[in-house]
Amino acid sequence: MAKKKKAEPPENHERWLLSYADFMTLLFALFVVLYGFAMSKQTEVKALVQGLIQSFTEMGFVTARPGSTVLGGNMGIQQSSDGSDISAASPNQIVSIVQAPTEGGGGMLDTGQPPTQQPLPTQNSEQEIKDQLPLDSSTNNSSGAPFDALKKEFSKSLEDLISAGLINIKSDENWLTIELSSGLIFPSGSATVLLKAKPILKQIAKTIAPLNNYVRVRGYTDNIKIGNELYASNWELSAFRAISVLKSLDADGIPPAQLAIEAYGEFSPFASNTTERGREVNRKVVIAVSRFAYTPKALPVIVDEAAAKPGEKPREQNVNPDNYNVIQLPDGRFKLKRQE
Numbered sequence: 001m002a003k004k005k006k007a008e009p010p011e012n013h014e015r016w017l018l019s020y021a022d023f024m025t026l027l028f029a030l031f032v033v034l035y036g037f038a039m040s041k042q043t044e045v046k047a048l049v050q051g052l053i054q055s056f057t058e059m060g061f062v063t064a065r066p067g068s069t070v071l072g073g074n075m076g077i078q079q080s081s082d083g084s085d086i087s088a089a090s091p092n093q094i095v096s097i098v099q100a101p102t103e104g105g106g107g108m109l110d111t112g113q114p115p116t117q118q119p120l121p122t123q124n125s126e127q128e129i130k131d132q133l134p135l136d137s138s139t140n141n142s143s144g145a146p147f148d149a150l151k152k153e154f155s156k157s158l159e160d161l162i163s164a165g166l167i168n169i170k171s172d173e174n175w176l177t178i179e180l181s182s183g184l185i186f187p188s189g190s191a192t193v194l195l196k197a198k199p200i201l202k203q204i205a206k207t208i209a210p211l212n213n214y215v216r217v218r219g220y221t222d223n224i225k226i227g228n229e230l231y232a233s234n235w236e237l238s239a240f241r242a243i244s245v246l247k248s249l250d251a252d253g254i255p256p257a258q259l260a261i262e263a264y265g266e267f268s269p270f271a272s273n274t275t276e277r278g279r280e281v282n283r284k285v286v287i288a289v290s291r292f293a294y295t296p297k298a299l300p301v302i303v304d305e306a307a308a309k310p311g312e313k314p315r316e317q318n319v320n321p322d323n324y325n326v327i328q329l330p331d332g333r334f335k336l337k338r339q340e
Contacts, residue, residue, distance in 0.1 A: 054192070144214070147176045154204070154207060176289045176291075181280075182221075191241045193245070208249070215259050218242060218285065220264050324337065324338055325337045
């Protein structure tokens with residue numbers, strides 16, 4: 001009698017559960033790791049991310065904030081081989097100049113009410129301008145190059161950037177100002193000039209260098225507080241940005257004696273900071289050309305006591321502050337007491 005064949009066991013149709021269970025386990029482990037990163041020292045992670053973003057931005061690989069268009073090559077700015085001609089990209093190219101929120105910025109109380117108009121630095125009176133500039137009595141009435149020709153030259157050389165809204169040129173009786181959007185010159189939260197922005201500053205310096213007008217570089221930010229390890233306040237960020245532009249102008253041929261910086265931080269805004277567009281307007285560096293000319297003045301020669309001729313009584317020297325103690329009196333006055 002033949003043996004009966006054993007019935008084959010039914011096919012297991014639930015093997016997929018094993019793979020699914022493994023997948024869910026790995027997914028759970030991934031979220032645990034991500035949660036661990038999120039709960040770790042956030043300040044160190046933030047500093048690392050900011051450093052990476054700044055480095056890649058300066059090399060031109062990424063834009064200043066994620067989610068915006070990455071520009072290839074030269075940030076929409078084209079330069080000839082000799083570095084003299086600067087123009088914006090053609091309309092058919094995708095260009096998105098990123099104006100990331102600078103962590104430091106421009107001052108108005110964001111109450112939602114319409115801001116009251118504040119006098120801008122370009123609205124100073126002539127006497128105030130004279131007080132701010134180191135002019136002596138022989139140069140108080142000295143005027144530099146006229147603004148008409150200078151403005152025409154800037155408008156010609158920077159035409160495409162002006163049309164794109166990245167540069168704004170204004171003038172009044174005392175100042176010709178070139179307003180540069182900080183996103184065009186610097187990475188977000190940084191005072192390091194982008195390599196792509198150097199031809200622009202070079203072109204501006206090339207136009208100003210032959211002149212003898214005073215030049216002031218002014219830094220502005222919005223009112224978003226900065227919190228990185230390099231800049232403790234918006235004032236510092238605006239000051240270092242102004243210094244960076246000043247160094248660039250100095251390197252490109254403008255005499256240092258004609259240059260100075262002004263740092264306004266968030267406290268001299270151009271628009272209300274209640275909107276992103278307003279904060280974008282407030283983040284800028286302004287190169288201001290004065291109508292007054294720089295003229296070197298003769299400096300007094302102070303003779304050292306040791307340089308007096310033998311037998312000649314040395315002239316009385318200025319008081320040395322190190323030899324005195326300063327004492328404040330109850331009525332608010334100060335008194336000097338010579339150290340024994």
